[in-house]
Structure formats: C-alpha cells, structure tokens
Amino acid sequence: MRMATQTSQKSVHDESGIPDRLYFKIGDVARLCGVETYVLRFWETQFPQLKPNKSGTGHRLYRKREVELALEIKKLVHDEGYTLAGARQAMAQTRRVGRPRKQPANPTQPESHKDAVAATVGHARAELREIAGMLGAPEPQPPKRRPRATALQELTGSLFPS
Secondary structure (H helix, E strand, O other), X not given: OOOOOOOOOOOOEOOOOOEOOOOEEHHHHHHHHOOXXXXXXXXXXXXXXXXXXXXXXXXXXXXXXXXXXXXXXXXXHHHOOOOHHHHHHHHHHHHHHHOOOOOOOXXXXXXXXXHHHHHHHHHHHHHHHHHHHHHHOXXXXXXXXXXXXXXXXXXXXXOOOO
C-alpha cells in the first residue's frame, strides 16, 4: 500500500494545479513542472531553499511548498528568461518583501532603496578617488633613448674607425 505519495479518491487540486498530497516523488514534481528530473536535482544545488526530504531509501520527497518553489523557479528561468543567479536574487527579494520589517526612518523611501543608493554612491566615490589619484600622480617619463650605431657611422664615415 502506498501511503503519502499516492492521492486519495477525493484528491483536491488547488488553484496552482498541485494535487493535495503530503509528499511528491521527484518524477511527480518533474511532470508538474514540465522539466526533467536532473533539472530538479541541479536546481537543488543552485537554490538552497529547495531542499526536499529524503526517504530511508534515499528517494527525494518534496512537500507542497517545495513543489511551489520549483514551479516558481521554472517560471522565472524558463518563462521570464532569468539566469539562475537572477532567479535566486528575485526570489530572495520576494522573500524580503513578504517579511515584516521595522519601519524605515523616511517612510517615502524603503530601506532597501536607501541601501542600494548608498552602495552606489560609495562605489562611485571609490572610483573617483582612484581616478583623482591617477591624475595627481606625476606623469611617468619615457625612457631615454640611446644613440644608435648609425649615428656613429655618420660621424666617422665608417663603423670601424682607423
């Protein structure tokens, strides 16, 4: 008898199309997401929040939240064209927005915007200091050239003076 991985007779699909089950095998999640199983295993290495439980036999058992996460990753990467790094960043930003935070000092600007502006200004200042240092340094003098042997020949008329 299959317990948690099989749906009951009264299986309910929610609005996302995910069956009402406690656990999903990797093949089930791959079918729901429309990707191969190796893609899900790779995503597990790239997205730390995608960590399915493993059964005693080592099979991956995804919970509903991990299936939803896999669907979100697929949407970002395949449908919206994000790179994996971009998808990680977008998901982290979404998580931060959903989390309650302390009230910023200036309610017209969120803290993350202030932090981004401060980081950009700091980076620009560092670059300007570097440019000012380059401009303030004495200009290197070109190396002095030694006279050529042809100049000696012109003076004496021969390479081997007598």
